[in-house]
Amino acid sequence: MRRESRFVIVGLGLLGGAYARALRKAGYSRVAAIDLSQEALDFALREGYIAEGLTEGFGSLLEQADYLIFSLYPTALIQWVETYGAHLRPGCLCTDVCGVKEGLVQRVQQQLPAGVEFIASHPMAGKELSGVQNAQLVDFAPANFLITPTERNTPEGLAFARQLAAVLGFAHVRVLSPAEHDRMIGYVSQLTHAIAVSLMCAPGAESFAAYTGDSFRDLTRIARINDKMWAELFLWNRENLAEEIDGFAARLEQLKGFLQAGDRAGLEAMFRASTAARAAFDLKEKEG
Numbered sequence: 001m002r003r004e005s006r007f008v009i010v011g012l013g014l015l016g017g018a019y020a021r022a023l024r025k026a027g028y029s030r031v032a033a034i035d036l037s038q039e040a041l042d043f044a045l046r047e048g049y050i051a052e053g054l055t056e057g058f059g060s061l062l063e064q065a066d067y068l069i070f071s072l073y074p075t076a077l078i079q080w081v082e083t084y085g086a087h088l089r090p091g092c093l094c095t096d097v098c099g100v101k102e103g104l105v106q107r108v109q110q111q112l113p114a115g116v117e118f119i120a121s122h123p124m125a126g127k128e129l130s131g132v133q134n135a136q137l138v139d140f141a142p143a144n145f146l147i148t149p150t151e152r153n154t155p156e157g158l159a160f161a162r163q164l165a166a167v168l169g170f171a172h173v174r175v176l177s178p179a180e181h182d183r184m185i186g187y188v189s190q191l192t193h194a195i196a197v198s199l200m201c202a203p204g205a206e207s208f209a210a211y212t213g214d215s216f217r218d219l220t221r222i223a224r225i226n227d228k229m230w231a232e233l234f235l236w237n238r239e240n241l242a243e244e245i246d247g248f249a250a251r252l253e254q255l256k257g258f259l260q261a262g263d264r265a266g267l268e269a270m271f272r273a274s275t276a277a278r279a280a281f282d283l284k285e286k287e288g
Contacts, residue, residue: 001163005066006030012040012053014127015097016071017135020049022168034058040132049135049177058213062087067160070096071273073232074104075208081111093160097123100236101148101178109152119157122146122181123170124189128224148178181246184242189249193230194241 002052007023009016012035023031030117032052035041054061062068070077077096088094094116098104105120112118125143127134145165158175165173176184199205199216200223208216234241258266276282 007067009033009069011071012132014130017132018138026167059087068094085112088116092116094118095121099233102182103177117157119161120148121161130226140169144172147175148181167235182237186244188239191244196220
């Protein structure tokens, strides 16, 4: 990625704004954005995140793009490519920030013009907040950057995704298939959000603030959720998520069974297993 390369970010929300901010800080001055909100573009222009921003009439901007970053919901991404993808010139490399990949990556790759490559990726750095005005709160350094190539991708495309992750500041890069990504995301991201939402949807949950400690607060932080985005992500990955919910319910039923039976040994064994698993998790995360 040359410093004089032109980046175009489509969708200037939390992650789109964070990408723009990080690219400009890294010395990439030709960063432009496309968004429906003039207010979002004006904010990014004032903050120096982008050099140019358009809500319409952006055909010529797309034709000049060396790199395109889609920061859109899956359905909107597909619709955008169908409408505007023809403006992209051969040699343009594209990526995304979507939290699901199966059914999306292959479709986008098929729709783009010949010579335009889409190498899908997923920055695991979202926040419970949204909007470009919160982009400065996003910290890429401790997060994982997931790349999900297919047989259509080239070594150059994969190298671009890796270099982008490095420029943005991600310490950890992982490569896996779209199917592997969605199975994993169903557990580590979507199930955890489903649990947090379920906890906060309990009757009277808003009154718990007077009594709670850190455990409840930490566990439910992500229940403050973007309803439209997460509903779409859940539905796109419904089979994987439903399977993970079943698995979680079975483990919860196991714990409930120990309680009802007064089985202290069973409870302690389960607690030791979770403690050991968490210790292994922490060690692996520390090792990178």
